[in-house]
Amino acid sequence: MSTTATAGTAAADQVKQAQDKLDAHVREIINWHFDPDNGTPFWLDAVAGKNPLLKLDFDPRKEVKSFADLKKFGHFEDDWLRGGPLRRWVPKAFHQKPIYVFETGGTTGIPKSRVVVEDHWTDYEMFSDTLPEKYFPKGSNWLMLGPSGPRRLRLAVEHLCQYRGGICFCVDLDPRWVVKLIKKGWMEHLKAYQEHCIDQAMTVLSASHDIKCMFTTPKLLDSLCTRLEKEGTTLAKQGITGVFCGGTEMTSQWIRFAIEEFLGKDVYIAPTYGNTLMGLAAADQPVPPDYKICYYAPQPRAVAEVVDFDNYDQLVPHGQEGRVMLTTLTKELFVPRFMERDEGLRELPSSKYPWDGVSGVKPFRAFAATTTVGVY
Amino acid sequence: MLHIPISRWGEPYKSMDLDKVVHFASGEVMCEVSRANAGLVERDMRHAQRARDVLREIPIKELIGMMKKAGELYANAELPCGDGTQTPDQFARMQSATTGLPEHMCKFNMEKNNFVLANMDNILDSLTRGLDLNCLSRGYGIETRGNPPVQIPVSYQAQTPVLGMVLPSNSPGVHTLWLPIVPMQIGLVLKPGPQEPWTPYRMASAFIKAGVPAQAIAIYPGLGDVGAAVLAGSPRSLIFGGTATVEQYKGNPRVQAHGPGFSKILLGEDKVDQWEKYLDIMVDSVLMNSGRGCINCSGIWAPRHTKKIAEAIADRMGPVEPLPPEDPKAALAAFTVPGQADGVWKDIENDLKQSGTWHATEKFGPRLVKKERCDYLRPTVIHCTSPEPNIVKKEYMFPFCTVVECPQDQMLAKIGGTLVCSAITEDKKWQRQLLDATHIDRLNIGALPTIKLNWLQPHEGNIVDFLFRARAFQFDKDMMKV
Numbered sequence: 001m002s003t004t005a006t007a008g009t010a011a012a013d014q015v016k017q018a019q020d021k022l023d024a025h026v027r028e029i030i031n032w033h034f035d036p037d038n039g040t041p042f043w044l045d046a047v048a049g050k051n052p053l054l055k056l057d058f059d060p061r062k063e064v065k066s067f068a069d070l071k072k073f074g075h076f077e078d079d080w081l082r083g084g085p086l087r088r089w090v091p092k093a094f095h096q097k098p099i100y101v102f103e104t105g106g107t108t109g110i111p112k113s114r115v116v117v118e119d120h121w122t123d124y125e126m127f128s129d130t131l132p133e134k135y136f137p138k139g140s141n142w143l144m145l146g147p148s149g150p151r152r153l154r155l156a157v158e159h160l161c162q163y164r165g166g167i168c169f170c171v172d173l174d175p176r177w178v179v180k181l182i183k184k185g186w187m188e189h190l191k192a193y194q195e196h197c198i199d200q201a202m203t204v205l206s207a208s209h210d211i212k213c214m215f216t217t218p219k220l221l222d223s224l225c226t227r228l229e230k231e232g233t234t235l236a237k238q239g240i241t242g243v244f245c246g247g248t249e250m251t252s253q254w255i256r257f258a259i260e261e262f263l264g265k266d267v268y269i270a271p272t273y274g275n276t277l278m279g280l281a282a283a284d285q286p287v288p289p290d291y292k293i294c295y296y297a298p299q300p301r302a303v304a305e306v307v308d309f310d311n312y313d314q315l316v317p318h319g320q321e322g323r324v325m326l327t328t329l330t331k332e333l334f335v336p337r338f339m340e341r342d343e344g345l346r347e348l349p350s351s352k353y354p355w356d357g358v359s360g361v362k363p364f365r366a367f368a369a370t371t372t373v374g375v376y
Numbered sequence: 377m378l379h380i381p382i383s384r385w386g387e388p389y390k391s392m393d394l395d396k397v398v399h400f401a402s403g404e405v406m407c408e409v410s411r412a413n414a415g416l417v418e419r420d421m422r423h424a425q426r427a428r429d430v431l432r433e434i435p436i437k438e439l440i441g442m443m444k445k446a447g448e449l450y451a452n453a454e455l456p457c458g459d460g461t462q463t464p465d466q467f468a469r470m471q472s473a474t475t476g477l478p479e480h481m482c483k484f485n486m487e488k489n490n491f492v493l494a495n496m497d498n499i500l501d502s503l504t505r506g507l508d509l510n511c512l513s514r515g516y517g518i519e520t521r522g523n524p525p526v527q528i529p530v531s532y533q534a535q536t537p538v539l540g541m542v543l544p545s546n547s548p549g550v551h552t553l554w555l556p557i558v559p560m561q562i563g564l565v566l567k568p569g570p571q572e573p574w575t576p577y578r579m580a581s582a583f584i585k586a587g588v589p590a591q592a593i594a595i596y597p598g599l600g601d602v603g604a605a606v607l608a609g610s611p612r613s614l615i616f617g618g619t620a621t622v623e624q625y626k627g628n629p630r631v632q633a634h635g636p637g638f639s640k641i642l643l644g645e646d647k648v649d650q651w652e653k654y655l656d657i658m659v660d661s662v663l664m665n666s667g668r669g670c671i672n673c674s675g676i677w678a679p680r681h682t683k684k685i686a687e688a689i690a691d692r693m694g695p696v697e698p699l700p701p702e703d704p705k706a707a708l709a710a711f712t713v714p715g716q717a718d719g720v721w722k723d724i725e726n727d728l729k730q731s732g733t734w735h736a737t738e739k740f741g742p743r744l745v746k747k748e749r750c751d752y753l754r755p756t757v758i759h760c761t762s763p764e765p766n767i768v769k770k771e772y773m774f775p776f777c778t779v780v781e782c783p784q785d786q787m788l789a790k791i792g793g794t795l796v797c798s799a800i801t802e803d804k805k806w807q808r809q810l811l812d813a814t815h816i817d818r819l820n821i822g823a824l825p826t827i828k829l830n831w832l833q834p835h836e837g838n839i840v841d842f843l844f845r846a847r848a849f850q851f852d853k854d855m856m857k858v
Binding site for chain 2: 185187188191218219221222223225226229230251252253254256257258261262290291
């Protein structure tokens with residue numbers, strides 16, 4: 001298996017510096033969330049033995065000094081995020097700040113919720129720095145064609161656009177309805193809903209808004225480009241130069257197909273991997289011949305590791321497959337060692353991102369058969 | 377390593393996603409198949425009309441000739457297969473290796489496909505009820521009817537330029553259903569079953585070598601998203617699946633769903649006392665082709681003697697054991713999907729807890745046979761004292777049948793949907809009721825095995841009616857230019 005990183009392999013001292021920075025960041029974040037006066041109620045209650053979901057029998061501020069020490073927490077369970085009270089997740093230091101709540105899942109039952117103050121802005125500002133100016137020119141207007149409603153994406157992409165000096169035009173898409181349509185087998189309705197979304201995107205693109213950049217998902221990019229092709233045009237001819245793509249699984253085959261058959265050489269595509277808990281892992285545009293998509297988490301705010309399928313305490317060797325484990329380390333949210341619903345290959349640190357990456361991301365094999373993924 | 381590419385209207389395309397197709401018994405990788413993505417299918421459908429256009433340039437009569445030639449090539453020639461070639465023997469061996477069907481059954485299915493192709497003229501003549509086939513090309517024609525003779529315009533309008541197909545892995549026999557499509561000048565968009573890429577590719581190779589334009593056929597191996605894209609992109613499609621699939625597409629005019637057949641043999645009051653005379657057709661109907669087809673019998677209904685019938689069938693089928701796939705006496709296909717045979721047997725065991733059921737093949741030893749890389753289920757016969765137990769409504773992918781005791785006058789009300797019904801009776805009144813029963817698709821009256829098909833007759837709806845709409849059409853002959 002290949003272990004080639006996208007921007008050249010990182011030097012050993014680069015990797016060491018990044019690790020030191022991460023360890024220092026871990027200490028800062030642990031001190032913050034477990035500070036008795038300003039920390040996070042969920043975690044403080046866990047230490048005090050008052051949290052019915054989790055009891056910690058150690059003092060993290062004394063015993064956690066490095067990223068490796070986070071093993072003491074075991075694994076974060078995302079089910080803890082279902083239902084309220086949501087304030088337990090907000091550090092006391094932020095209790096007076098305006099709070100956003102973003103949800104994942106939720107087609108049936110109670111969705112998982114994440115409270116946010118400004119993390120989505122910070123994550124997307126950091127991501128902004130990874131976008132090439134040539135294809136995502138500052139001041140350009142954007143089209144946001146992706147999941148909206150209680151999802152983080154809508155506000156985050158709009159902020160990204162505004163941060164870069166543009167105006168964001170949004171199309172509404174409810175992924176929960178899409179999942180229901182699939183589960184009910186109402187494929188004609190699914191097609192009609194997809195067409196409804198593409199109609200709106202076409203209208204925005206046709207309205208002289210000088211849109212140069214867009215966010216969308218792989219399936220919606222397929223549909224939009226197919227529609228444009230039917231109407232004798234292309235994304236490039238519509239003036240789009242940069243596509244930020246994410247939200248669902250992306251394979252190398254798909255990205256090759258998109259580049260070769262829809263985007264051409266004039267449109268840059270930036271694949272991303274992420275979720276409401278972690279933020280956004282960036283990747284450079286994949287190139288021939290293997291079109292490998294190699295993601296790097298925004299360390300030290302988030303860490304993506306690839307661990308052994310049978311032993312989550314063990315990293316797999318570089319180039320080997322394993323399950324993705326995420327850790328979020330921001331002042332707004334501490335999520336230690338959350339086992340993602342994905343698997344992938346562990347990648348070498350690169351000179352641009354001197355920490356481990358992950359490629360070949362796909363649904364975790366144990367869940368793949370039972371989960372409806374990549375629906376929008 | 378043999379690689380089988382996606383065929384984009386005849387253009388090979390190697391995907392970055394490759395699926396390995398393995399030998400069910402040895403685990404040996406038989407080939408790598410390129411996996412399509414849904415967007416690729418959706419984009420390619422812009423050429424669907426071209427598929428019909430290139431076929432329409434060839435008169436139907438010539439296409440029928442090509443089918444006959446293609447049948448011979450398919451059955452006898454070494455043909456291109458991906459980046460290699462394949463002889464007929466290699467084809468049968470590979471198909472057996474990946475589907476679990478014994479080799480001699482694979483060869484039998486080849487003969488069946490060849491027979492259909494060789495008789496395409498008669499089949500189309502029957503399916504169109506003697507229509508001048510040029511009507512399908514032109515969209516209209518003139519027929520002479522009545523006395524004194526009157527000329528009547530007839531019009532058959534194609535409802536789609538291509539037929540989409542989501543094909544199964546478990547029954548190579550179903551391919552006969554789509555063979556008449558190309559000579560009707562309709563293109564093919566095929567999604568092969570994950571374990572059975574062989575027939576679609578070999579048949580396409582044979583068609584192309586026989587002169588059919590490559591641009592008329594597209595083949596997209598892939599996962600569920602590719603199947604959904606084929607269905608979404610084709611105004612008319614066939615899909616093969618389980619009961620849930622059939623239910624999902626019920627009433628959808630774009631999709632003809634083929635699932636379990638629940639085919640049955642009914643013994644009438646007037647014939648049941650001579651049941652031993654019909655034992656051979658009962659056994660053949662259940663056992664042939666390893667019980668995999670929708671036309672295999674899964675229920676034998678009679679007003680009396682049912683326990684004796686069950687015992688007699690069990691005596692014949694119960695001892696059958698798994699044999700290597702290359703053994704010409706092999707009667708059982710392997711279950712190659714891990715856990716599938718266990719699931720089926722667990723379901724049967726659960727149903728046997730209900731009163732009124734009795735396992736007639738139990739005395740011949742365990743039915744579930746587990747091997748290192750595959751499993752088998754040996755023939756299973758269940759006696760039911762009434763139509764009430766749940767197991768009466770079951771059908772599985774191996775030689776399995778229930779023998780159900782039911783008064784003749786209640787049978788039609790209780791049998792449920794039945795693809796093939798062989799009713800053994802001379803009772804005139806009952807024959808009338810059988811002929812009128814709309815929940816029976818193919819009706820045989822007499823001692824005919826359910827698996828004996830007359831290829832000149834429609835199967836689960838007439839494919840011509842599915843693809844073409846008869847409509848009114850009038851014209852001024854001085855103005856007509858087409």
